[in-house]
Structure formats: structure tokens, C-alpha cells
Amino acid sequence: MNAILSYFYDWVNVPENEIDPILGEFEDAGAKFLTLVDGYGKMFLQDANVLAKWSARIAAHGLGMRSCHGLWAGIYDLVWPEGVDKDSGLDAHKHFMREASICGSMNYTVHTGHTPAGMAAEEGYKNIFKALDVLLPEAEKCGITISVENGWQIDLPVSIQKIIRHYQTTDTPLSNLGVCLDIGHANLQPGRVYEAFSLLAPYVVTSHLHDNDGVSDLHRQPGTGAVDWSFVAKALAECPRLQTVENETSALRLKVPIDNLCHQFQSLLG
Numbered sequence: 001m002n003a004i005l006s007y008f009y010d011w012v013n014v015p016e017n018e019i020d021p022i023l024g025e026f027e028d029a030g031a032k033f034l035t036l037v038d039g040y041g042k043m044f045l046q047d048a049n050v051l052a053k054w055s056a057r058i059a060a061h062g063l064g065m066r067s068c069h070g071l072w073a074g075i076y077d078l079v080w081p082e083g084v085d086k087d088s089g090l091d092a093h094k095h096f097m098r099e100a101s102i103c104g105s106m107n108y109t110v111h112t113g114h115t116p117a118g119m120a121a122e123e124g125y126k127n128i129f130k131a132l133d134v135l136l137p138e139a140e141k142c143g144i145t146i147s148v149e150n151g152w153q154i155d156l157p158v159s160i161q162k163i164i165r166h167y168q169t170t171d172t173p174l175s176n177l178g179v180c181l182d183i184g185h186a187n188l189q190p191g192r193v194y195e196a197f198s199l200l201a202p203y204v205v206t207s208h209l210h211d212n213d214g215v216s217d218l219h220r221q222p223g224t225g226a227v228d229w230s231f232v233a234k235a236l237a238e239c240p241r242l243q244t245v246e247n248e249t250s251a252l253r254l255k256v257p258i259d260n261l262c263h264q265f266q267s268l269l270g
Contacts, residue, residue, distance in 0.1 A: 001233070001269050003242045004033055004066045004106075007261070008208075010252040012039035022258065023061040029262035034058055035246050036068040036105055041096040055103045067206055067244040068100035070110045077113025078131040078148075079124045090131060094138045101142035106243045107206045108139065109147045109180040112159070129166060132177070139176040145243070147180035147205045150196060152188045152217060157196040164203050178205035178241055184212050184219060184248070187227050197235045204239040208248040209265075219250035221261065222268055233269055245269060 007026065014022060026034065036051070044050045055065065074080065075089030097108045115124040132146070139146045150160050160179055167177055181204045186196040209232070211225030212218040222229055236242060247265045249256055 001237045001242075001245070003236070003269075004244045005031075005265060005269060006033040006035045006065075006067050006244050006246045007031055007265075008035045008037060008069070008246060008248045008251075010039075010250070011037065012043070013252060020057075020061075023058060023063065025258035026063060026262065027061040029259045030266065031063065031262050033064050033066050033244075035248075036065045036100055036103060038069050038071050041068075041071050041092075041100075044096060044099060045092055051099050051103055065100075065104045066106050067246055068097075068103075068105040068108045070100075070108045071096060072111040073113070077111050078128040079113040079115055079119075080131075081116065081119070081127060082130065086127075086131070090134050093135055097135070097138060097144060097146075098142050101144040105144060107145045107147045107178070107180070109149050109206065109208075110135070111149055112151065112163075114151070125162065125166075128163060132163070132167070133172075136172055136176055140173065145176050145178050145205050147178045149180035149208070150182050150185050150200075152185045157186065157192065157199045161199045164200075174203075177203075179203040180206045180208060182208040182210075182248075183222075183227055183232055184208065184210040184217060187212055187214055187225070188217065190214070193227065193232065197239075201235065201239050203241065204236075205241050206244045206246060207236055207239075207242070208246050209268075210248045210250075219248060220254065221249045221251075221256050221264065222247070223264060229268060236269075 075085045080086050179200045186193045209222050211220040211222050211227050214226040251261050
């Protein structure tokens with residue numbers, strides 16, 4: 001597989017004096033890239049120097065960034081109703097996306113979000129399209145791809161496909177729009193991982209890898225749950241636009257050793 005391997009970590013909940021030792025563990029385990037997490041995005045909105053400092057800090061350990069999980073929840077979700085709050089959320093996305101691209105990120109993952117109670121599905125799609133209409137021109141300027149992530153709702157692979165197909169009927173360049181295929185989310189419905197690849201493989205630019213029992217979104221280490229990883233590894237290798245593959249195990253919460261996290265992930269994906 002030619003895609004870049006990257007690692008999530010809950011850095012905002014790591015004590016300051018433990019960050020560099022953990023970065024050193026990633027370096028010693030052969031990791032090359034870390035995912036820029038949304039927690040740093042929210043810190044960046046308060047302090048414009050945060051990401052430059054973080055980029056330099058990880059570079060001292062031979063690490064870089066090629067993927068970014070964008071801001072999410074509430075006003076940052078694409079489905080959020082129009083209004084002043086939505087506008088400020090989109091402005092924040094553009095600001096973070098620009099800085100993420102400067103730090104080296106190739107893709108910027110966004111959430112559609114859950115359709116609010118009382119909102120018709122078609123109104124939700126209109127909100128999503130309007131939000132992407134604002135964000136995609138900025139992505140083109142930045143040279144970054146917006147990757148829309150599948151959630152855990154039952155119909156999400158079909159919903160994401162509908163978003164892509166909408167833009168196939170417009171003049172919007174699809175080079176800056178793709179899919180983040182979250183394997184753990186897809187695994188929460190029987191057969192959904194296979195369906196997700198059958199519908200979305202041509203558009204997948206990044207993938208979030210974590211495991212679960214098929215019932216709850218546990219973010220376990222790949223290989224410790226019910227996901228068919230042999231199928232996933234082969235299917236990802238056949239995704240023509242794939243840029244990055246991201247390990248989204250909750251390693252800090254689950255106390256997964258960094259060397260085990262990295263070596264198992266590298267072995268899984270060859």
C-alpha cells in the first residue's frame with residue numbers, strides 16, 4: 001500500500017511534561033506522521049501560534065503531518081442550520097484548513113453531523129451542499145482535499161454517495177472533494193463495511209481505522225474486535241485516490257503501548 005500511515009493521539013489530554021517522551025516513543029516505533037487533531041484546531045482559534053509550535057515540536061522527533069481531522073460537532077457540522085453561528089463555524093473551518101495545509105496536511109476531514117430533530121432530510125442535504133459550496137473554493141486555494149466522513153447512522157454510506165453524486169452534476173472540481181471512510185463507524189451495522197467500499201471506494205482519500213464489537217463505537221486497536229481486517233486492507237489498497245490511512249485507536253484512554261500500536265498497524269497494512 002502506497003498510502004501514508006498516520007496516527008491519532010489525544011494530545012490535548014496529555015500532561016505537558018509527558019508530550020515529548022510520547023513523541024519519542026512514536027519516533028522509536030518507526031512512525032513518520034501524526035494526524036492533526038481537532039483539539040489543536042480549537043486551540044489554534046484562540047492562539048494563532050499553536051500549530052506552528054506543534055509542527056516544530058513534532059519535527060524535532062522526525063514526525064510530520066499529512067492529514068487533519070477538522071473541527072466537528074454543533075456549528076462545525078455541515079448539516080447545521082444556516083445563520084450567524086453556521087457562518088462563524090465555516091469561517092473557523094477555512095482558517096483551520098488553511099493552516100493545516102501549511103503544516104503539510106493533504107486532506108481535511110469534516111462531519112456531516114446528525115440531522116436536527118424536526119429537520120427534513122432534504123433540508124439537511126441542502127445545508128450540507130451550501131456548507132461545502134463555501135468550503136470547497138478555499139480547499140482548492142489551499143491545495144487540500146475535503147474528506148466527508150461517514151458517521152454511524154444506518155444509511156450513511158448511501159448518504160455520502162449522494163453528496164458526491166450531487167457534485168458530479170455541478171462544475172465543482174472533484175479533485176478537492178472526497179471521502180473519509182471510517183471503518184469503525186461502518187462496522188456498527190451488519191455488512192456495512194463491505195457496502196461502504198462498494199459504494200465509496202472511487203472517492204476514498206483517507207480512512208480512519210479502529211475496531212469495535214459491532215455494537216458500540218469503542219475505538220479499539222485494529223484486530224481486537226469484529227472488523228474483517230483482511231478484507232479492509234485489500235480493499236483500501238484498491239482505492240485509487242487514497243492518500244492517507246489513519247489509526248484512530250483511543251490509545252491514551254485504552255493504555256495501548258505506542259510501540260505495539262505502531263508495529264501492529266504497520267504489520268496490518270504491509
